[in-house]
Amino acid sequence: MPTDAPAPPVPLLNLPAHHAALADDFRDLFQTFVASGQFVLGPYVESFERALADYCGVAHAVGVSSGTDALLVALMALDIGPGDEVVTTPFTFFGTAGTVARLGAKPVFVDIEPDTYNLDASQLDAAVTSKTKAVIPVDLYGQLADSDAVAKVAQRHGLRVVEDAAQAIGARDGKGRAAGSLGDIGCFSFYPTKNLSAMGEAGACMTDDDDLADRMRKLRNHGQTGPYEHAMVGGNFRLDAVQAMILERKLAELDGWTAARRRLAARYDDALRDAPFVTPAVAPGNEHVYHQYTIRAADGRRADLMKHLADWGIGHRVYYPLPLHLQPCFADQGYQRGDFPVAERSAEQVLSLPVYPELTDAQQQRVIDALLTFNG
Numbered sequence: 425m426p427t428d429a430p431a432p433p434v435p436l437l438n439l440p441a442h443h444a445a446l447a448d449d450f451r452d453l454f455q456t457f458v459a460s461g462q463f464v465l466g467p468y469v470e471s472f473e474r475a476l477a478d479y480c481g482v483a484h485a486v487g488v489s490s491g492t493d494a495l496l497v498a499l500m501a502l503d504i505g506p507g508d509e510v511v512t513t514p515f516t517f518f519g520t521a522g523t524v525a526r527l528g529a530k531p532v533f534v535d536i537e538p539d540t541y542n543l544d545a546s547q548l549d550a551a552v553t554s555k556t557k558a559v560i561p562v563d564l565y566g567q568l569a570d571s572d573a574v575a576k577v578a579q580r581h582g583l584r585v586v587e588d589a590a591q592a593i594g595a596r597d598g599k600g601r602a603a604g605s606l607g608d609i610g611c612f613s614f615y616p617t618k619n620l621s622a623m624g625e626a627g628a629c630m631t632d633d634d635d636l637a638d639r640m641r642k643l644r645n646h647g648q649t650g651p652y653e654h655a656m657v658g659g660n661f662r663l664d665a666v667q668a669m670i671l672e673r674k675l676a677e678l679d680g681w682t683a684a685r686r687r688l689a690a691r692y693d694d695a696l697r698d699a700p701f702v703t704p705a706v707a708p709g710n711e712h713v714y715h716q717y718t719i720r721a722a723d724g725r726r727a728d729l730m731k732h733l734a735d736w737g738i739g740h741r742v743y744y745p746l747p748l749h750l751q752p753c754f755a756d757q758g759y760q761r762g763d764f765p766v767a768e769r770s771a772e773q774v775l776s777l778p779v780y781p782e783l784t785d786a787q788q789q790r791v792i793d794a795l796l797t798f799n800g
């Protein structure tokens with residue numbers, strides 16, 4: 425326990441502080457918004473979609489109701505359904521594979537790289553069968569998966585690629601290509617904890633393909649092709665105009681916020697160089713956006729580290745404690761512990777620390793002090 429005067433806790437995230445500087449703007453925007461009466465899709469959504477597509481350098485952005493629904497709409501647009509297999513990583517948020525299963529298809533997992541935590545593309549070939557239709561690489565923690573390696577395998581086997589870029593908006597690879605632009609369809613989440621966040625639920629599907637964009641626009645609105653005429657069965661995956669309005673205003677700030685996250689990450693890297701933790705590895709050329717700053721504790725030491733951080737009042741969380749192949753709902757898929765050792769070991773060791781633009785130097789120093797006094 426620290427012996428100095430008790431310091432205020434350092435939260436894992438501080439959403440009130442995140443929005444405080446924009447409060448006046450939001451008040452003005454909201455007044456105009458209320459007067460507009462345009463609350464679902466419409467001009468606010470179209471304007472945000474244009475800004476988002478330009479930001480990512482893709483032809484189309486299709487605003488939807490969440491990141492999960494973005495994945496669902498993307499897979500529906502690619503006609504994924506019963507009998508199909510979709511290959512992905514077991515070390516991700518549940519929605520990545522849950523959407524595959526919800527469409528009646530089978531999520532097939534391959535292990536991850538130990539340093540980046542992203543899908544290990546060298547294992548993809550072995551997972552492909554005659555039923556495989558698509559692969560979903562995930563840009564975990566804000567670092568792009570190896571899209572060139574994934575694309576090579578996808579081309580060889582005629583697979584479609586859905587990039588789960590939920591955590592990585594603003595990230596770029598060595599060729600300057602942006603998160604969300606690296607597959608046939610890229611999916612974003614704007615959940616309140618994300619680097620670009622709504623004040624509620626929101627997401628988007630990104631694509632350069634005009635036909636896929638058209639299908640996704642229809643699918644998000646019950647497959648409607650004209651007034652009460654439905655060419656396909658979709659759902660209500662529409663984006664609220666209020667979220668689009670908020671997101672477009674915040675998009676203008678995103679690069680500044682990302683720069684702040686990178687500064688914080690660099691400071692953690694320096695301070696923890698000799699500490700008994702593994703700090704994030706960034707693949708050459710990748711521009712990580714540090715949705716999470718995630719360290720690894722030595723085998724068997726994470727629980728003690730978490731207790732130590734809790735004693736110091738430092739917010740922290742494990743993303744993700746149970747890999748997807750071991751989730752109870754996938755028990756009938758035939759996977760067992762030991763199938764994906766890198767993902768399983770990562771799930772036992774990783775720990776994410778506070779990293780957000782509003783984190784002050786003093787708060788970050790306190791996190792660092794807590795970590796350096798841990799007897800790891």
Ligand SMILES: Cc1ncc(COP(=O)(O)O)c(C=O)c1O
Nearest residue numbers: 490491492517519590613614615
């Ligand atoms: C990797 C990943 N995929 C999908 C999602 C789903 O997004 P949402 O929570 O907006 O439905 C998330 C967000 O939690 C995520 O982190």
